[in-house]
Amino acid sequence: MWLQDSIDRREAVKKIFGLAGSLALGTAFAGPLGFSRSAKAGLKPSGFLVEGTGIHEGYSIRNLVEQVFEAAGGMGRFVSRGDVVAIKPNISWARPPQLAATTNPEVLKAVIELCQEAGAKKVRIADHTIHDARRCFALTGVGAVARQTGADLVFPRSSLMREMKLRGSRLDVWPVFSPLVEADKLINLPVAKHHSLSGLTLGMKNWIGGVGGSRWSLHQDINRSIVDLAHFFKPTMTLIDAIRIMTRNGPSGGSEKYVARKNVLILSDDPVAADGKAALLFGKRPEDLGFLNIGRKGGLGTYDFKELEQKKVSV
């Protein structure tokens, strides 16, 4: 409860006075190190992969999101009544949505609404942005989404970066953006785009926005860093926004020239599969992406799609 945070002042005041109540409820609090990740356990990955495509002119994104989740068994399968859900979009850059540098706000809005309909107690949007967070919130449209849906938009700040043990092959202790690990369910909601070092930035790489510290040094071994982070965060599911994809000049972009409209959403509980499927949209083979290779070998998931329950929907 105490993590609930919005950038609305009146809301904040209200919450301070509500704090006493939340004390009694006793939210699980983790110390700086040795954090137990109990919350997200319990959902056994069945290995599903849903690809939703908007084929009709003027289709509704909300409808597409709904259909995609329906094909995976409905949002109710993932989000239980009373859950605190953290959503990690990619809103790193203060760019308007049409430049495909950030997660499509309409997709985000639909996912939040589905969570709320499934009975989520609280939905939080959390991303450690690169540009100034206020400008990112405003320009990406995520601020407007938070306001419309009532979701909490967590302001990334150093006091919320908690040093945790990642126990990865490359990263040991690293400051983590705590709202992402202090939730019952975690949804990874990246946008699909080009990246000059890792090839693409999809779901797994999105976790670089989930940590603080000297993120710029992760690039020296980017693939293993990505896999370490993906192992640590293990989201309930990954929904890749490929409504628009950025094909060049990524990850910041800046021109609609390099934006392709794909009208695709990919949902999976397997982080490797989701990224592998999205890679195909760029004409890349999953095995060509270093982080997918390492991820697969490390048992994070698979891009052999036949092993998964595959579904396709279209609206």
Next chain:
Amino acid sequence: MKARNLVRIRRISQAFFLLLFLFLLVESRLPQEAYQQYSEVFSTGENLGLDRPVRFFFQLDPLVVVTSLFSGHHLIRGFFWGVLILLVTLLFGRLFCGFICPFGTIHHLVGSLRPSLRSARRIQASQKSPGQRIKYFLLFTLLVSAVLGLNLSGLLDPISFLFRSIALALLPGVGVALNSLFHALADSHTKILNLLSYGAEILMAPVFGYEPQVYRMAWFMGLLFLVLLFLNRIRPRFWCRFLCPLGALLGLCSRMSLLRLEKDGEKCTDCKRCTSICQGAASPEPGLTWQSGECITCFNCIAVCPEDALAFRVGWFFGGNKGPDMGRRAVLGGLIAGVSIPFLGKLDGRAAKTTDARLIRPPGSLEEEAFLTLCQRCGLCMKVCPTNVINPTLGEAGMAGFWSPRLIMAMGYCEYTCTLCSSECPTGAIRTISVREKIGKPIRIGSAYVDRGRCLPWSGNAPCIVCEEHCPTSPKAIYLKKDRSRSREGKQTEFQVPLVDLKQCVGCGICENKCPVRGRPAIRVIAAGESRSLRNRILL
């Protein structure tokens, strides 16, 4: 009106304007609730600006208006407020000093809460002294220097001084202290303390922001501010009486004031209470000549007089007041200093010959000489900058540009679609630009260059594309080339190495800011190539 009511009104007015000043100062930042509809900014090319009139006090300040006009031949936005103050002063004296000026109010408060001087010593301290001519000297220095093209008024202008001191030193000081407290609480293992810190942080964020901004030179500004407050122990309203150039300007204007203090020498019992409480050391007691130029119209004297020997009257005739006692030396000295300083400022050759590579001005800044005719060094651009990149200069702009803004990429970077500093600059030293102009033209503030010895891939140490990744232009100004190098063990490795395309680079500095080589990054931005200067261009 009863004298005591006048004092009451004055106090209410002082409190109101001080609070308004502080409110506008706190509001001089991108609000936490910057929730604009996403489509707006790009489709209309509109700026993500501020809702509050945070420039108001600078517009209200006649010294800012007058020096901008003299120096930059530019009427600032909202200049009529300053003109209005001048008119009021012409008619009724220094009402601005007594009723409005927030810096004056702070001195007034500090001097009266616990006055260090009592009885005879206080009377002694509030007698008119020749030192009060210093402010006229300073005023003439600033005005003459402004006419000759160097506008230094902001260094001593009370509004700029106060804004700078609070926005860059006091507020960040408290912010840093609170932030470290919150961090300590957040790291604690006691749950109630964690809760407290989160709550307090959210409550404080509208004032201090989530991450406190910090500024170079701030310690010195803060120290100077404290010294000025301390001087109230020696003389009440020390700043206003001896130093304030705006007070001197208004003092000159009040020569024609219709408002005058009438003294009844017969009623006077020579108790000297009026002198003791006089804020401006304007000789209110009967027997001495009232100094209209020194009187800050606090109306204390008429309120305190037990015999009703003093009264303010509005007379419908001009020229009845004694002119301000400036002293010939103060005027002459001011003229000489004012003529000398602009030329002294040019002695280091920065304006005419070389520019400091580190002098990266905010986007939209005028060409250097024009910039120095208008910049108030008020710190508003530094306060509004969301990334904290704008800092006061020390020597980078020479003596003439002391405390003017420059971008330090170690502190932040210029955000590609942000134009906040340009839209809020009170005098137009940074002219208003739109997002469309900034990225379309583009407006360059400098150029990046790679230091290959430091660069991780260039030096064969590790792969890294962080600068390229962050580069905001399209196509990116930083592009990558495959480069093979041999490790010391003889193994061939292939790295992508960064190169800068100067035609695309705008000098925003995000590459320097994010470079993993800290302290002295492997990619750095220098002022060369800035589009505001013809002389400083690189490419033909």
